[in-house]
Amino acid sequence: MVNQNFEQKSEIRCKTKLPKQMPWVIPVNCEGCGDCVNKCKKGYLQMIETNVKGVFVPWLAEPEKCTGCGQCASTCVMGAIVMTEHVEMALNRFLEQKPTIPT
Secondary structure (H helix, E strand, O other): OOOOHHHHHHHHHHHHHOOOOEEEEOOHHHHOOOOHHHHHHOOOOEEOOOOOOOOEEEOOOOOOHOOOOHHHHHHOOOOOOHHHHHHHOOOOHHHHHHOOOOO
Protein backbone atom coordinates (compact mmCIF):
# COMPACT_ATOMS: atom_id res chain seq x y z
CA MET A 1 0.00 0.00 0.00
CA VAL A 2 1.39 3.39 -1.03
CA ASN A 3 1.23 6.20 1.50
CA GLN A 4 -1.56 8.56 0.41
CA ASN A 5 0.17 11.62 1.88
CA PHE A 6 3.27 10.87 -0.18
CA GLU A 7 1.15 10.63 -3.33
CA GLN A 8 -0.52 13.97 -2.58
CA LYS A 9 2.82 15.68 -1.92
CA SER A 10 4.30 14.23 -5.10
CA GLU A 11 1.29 15.49 -6.99
CA ILE A 12 1.82 18.99 -5.54
CA ARG A 13 5.45 18.97 -6.67
CA CYS A 14 4.48 17.88 -10.18
CA LYS A 15 1.85 20.60 -10.55
CA THR A 16 3.95 23.38 -9.05
CA LYS A 17 7.14 24.87 -10.37
CA LEU A 18 9.43 24.96 -7.36
CA PRO A 19 11.43 28.12 -6.64
CA LYS A 20 15.24 28.05 -6.68
CA GLN A 21 15.33 28.74 -2.95
CA MET A 22 12.97 28.49 -0.02
CA PRO A 23 12.89 29.72 3.58
CA TRP A 24 14.29 27.50 6.31
CA VAL A 25 12.99 28.44 9.75
CA ILE A 26 15.24 27.96 12.79
CA PRO A 27 12.66 28.05 15.61
CA VAL A 28 15.17 28.32 18.46
CA ASN A 29 16.47 31.62 17.01
CA CYS A 30 13.03 33.22 16.64
CA GLU A 31 11.92 35.86 19.11
CA GLY A 32 8.35 35.82 17.78
CA CYS A 33 8.17 39.43 16.56
CA GLY A 34 6.26 38.54 13.38
CA ASP A 35 8.15 40.99 11.15
CA CYS A 36 8.77 38.21 8.62
CA VAL A 37 5.06 37.37 8.49
CA ASN A 38 4.22 41.02 7.82
CA LYS A 39 6.88 41.19 5.10
CA CYS A 40 5.60 38.13 3.17
CA LYS A 41 4.02 39.68 0.07
CA LYS A 42 1.67 36.73 -0.52
CA GLY A 43 0.70 36.17 3.11
CA TYR A 44 1.73 32.50 3.14
CA LEU A 45 3.98 32.81 6.19
CA GLN A 46 2.03 32.53 9.43
CA MET A 47 2.89 32.37 13.11
CA ILE A 48 2.08 28.91 14.48
CA GLU A 49 2.54 27.38 17.90
CA THR A 50 5.58 25.21 18.54
CA ASN A 51 5.81 22.21 20.82
CA VAL A 52 6.18 24.73 23.66
CA LYS A 53 2.77 26.07 24.64
CA GLY A 54 2.44 29.79 23.94
CA VAL A 55 5.60 30.00 21.81
CA PHE A 56 4.89 30.87 18.18
CA VAL A 57 7.26 30.98 15.20
CA PRO A 58 6.80 31.62 11.47
CA TRP A 59 5.85 28.64 9.31
CA LEU A 60 4.64 28.30 5.74
CA ALA A 61 1.02 27.17 5.77
CA GLU A 62 1.09 26.54 2.01
CA PRO A 63 4.76 26.01 1.15
CA GLU A 64 4.01 24.94 -2.40
CA LYS A 65 2.88 28.53 -3.09
CA CYS A 66 6.07 30.17 -1.78
CA THR A 67 7.92 32.05 -4.53
CA GLY A 68 11.26 32.03 -2.71
CA CYS A 69 11.59 35.82 -2.82
CA GLY A 70 13.62 35.89 0.41
CA GLN A 71 11.88 38.92 1.93
CA CYS A 72 11.14 37.00 5.12
CA ALA A 73 14.80 36.06 5.59
CA SER A 74 16.09 39.54 4.83
CA THR A 75 13.71 41.01 7.41
CA CYS A 76 14.69 38.70 10.27
CA VAL A 77 17.32 40.36 12.45
CA MET A 78 17.64 37.24 14.61
CA GLY A 79 18.65 34.92 11.76
CA ALA A 80 15.67 32.68 12.43
CA ILE A 81 14.94 32.40 8.71
CA VAL A 82 17.56 31.61 6.12
CA MET A 83 17.12 30.78 2.47
CA THR A 84 18.08 27.31 1.32
CA GLU A 85 18.57 25.78 -2.11
CA HIS A 86 17.39 22.45 -0.68
CA VAL A 87 13.86 23.29 -1.79
CA GLU A 88 12.33 19.81 -1.70
CA MET A 89 13.69 19.21 1.80
CA ALA A 90 12.26 22.51 3.01
CA LEU A 91 8.93 21.83 1.30
CA ASN A 92 8.67 18.41 2.95
CA ARG A 93 9.60 19.88 6.32
CA PHE A 94 6.82 22.48 6.15
CA LEU A 95 4.29 19.88 5.01
CA GLU A 96 5.21 17.08 7.41
CA GLN A 97 6.47 18.73 10.58
CA LYS A 98 5.51 21.32 13.11
CA PRO A 99 8.19 23.64 14.44
CA THR A 100 9.85 22.37 17.59
CA ILE A 101 12.07 24.00 20.18
CA PRO A 102 14.34 21.81 22.29
CA THR A 103 13.13 21.75 25.89
